[in-house]
């Protein structure tokens with residue numbers, strides 16, 4: 511139940527629980543400043559710094575504690591002042607096993623409501639990795655509006671990541687509350703009401719004679735638009751993965767690959783907001799024809815060391831280090 515948690519100040523003895531929850535690649539890759547792996551003593555030092563910041567009134571951080579007394583995430587607001595405008599910068603993470611219960615929406619709603627009522631803030635801002643679809647949905651629900659885009663260094667990902675910038679004024683935040691049911695009820699939209707779907711997709715890492723990898727940019731209008739992916743697509747019922755892949759490569763790129771040239775490489779398993787993705791990935795160094803974007807998608811030949819310059823779907827990120835090692 512999303513509503514059964516409280517926000518409270520952080521305590522030194524939270525370090526173990528925080529470390530256990532946040533030291534998870536799926537959580538940490540969405541947080542810009544945290545390294546992965548995340549050392550336990552960093553949790554201790556961070557908690558100590560939050561106490562000092564609260565005393566200095568420069569930032570307010572809270573543990574999100576569930577009914578059973580377990581810390582399931584953290585949320586905070588860092589304050590700044592420029593040109594006479596007071597701003598708050600919102601940040602949070604939720605432990606993976608507590609995703610999709612509306613907790614991020616409700617905790618952000620509580621913190622922003624408290625901040626607008628009690629702190630000298632005119633606007634609250636947030637920056638979100640472009641592939642953080644769940645957080646974009648949270649901010650939209652709360653009346654935040656996208657104000658721009660930028661790149662930001664994400665320590666765990668080892669480089670620049672495209673981020674979306676969001677902002678909410680007191681007025682837009684209040685207006686979102688007047689036009690919608692309270693976030694408590696609304697948060698249920700974040701929960702999965704339908705049974706989870708397993709989507710089977712098959713993809714290829716096409717490697718040219720210069721050891722470069724082919725990426726295709728997902729076109730506007732599709733889910734995950736603008737992100738660079740490995741060519742491939744959904745498997746059709748009754749189709750073997752290799753048959754699907756050969757068909758997809760022909761349809762999407764106009765090339766012919768034979769089954770013998772498809773070497774199983776790895777697979778990804780990722781939980782998107784609405785479905786679970788399972789995607790076998792094959793390596794392919796030989797094919798016939800010249801790849802071109804038959805469906806209007808842009809293509810790029812990319813060296814393995816440059817893959818992080820191309821924002822990719824979250825499911826694909828764990829594959830990048832394997833490709834760097836291989837090529």
Ligand SMILES: Nc1nc2c([nH]c(=O)n2[C@H]2C[C@H](O)[C@@H](COP(=O)(O)OP(=O)(O)OP(=O)(O)O)O2)c(=O)[nH]1
Pocket residue numbers: 711712713732733734738739740741742743744787823824825826
């Ligand atoms: N082909 C491909 N798909 C990927 C990759 N990473 C990743 O998360 N996906 C996801 C995006 C899509 O949800 C799904 C691919 O299905 P698709 O390409 O046939 O999907 P689609 O655009 O026709 O349909 P949809 O997602 O808009 O419903 O797998 C990847 O590297 N390659």
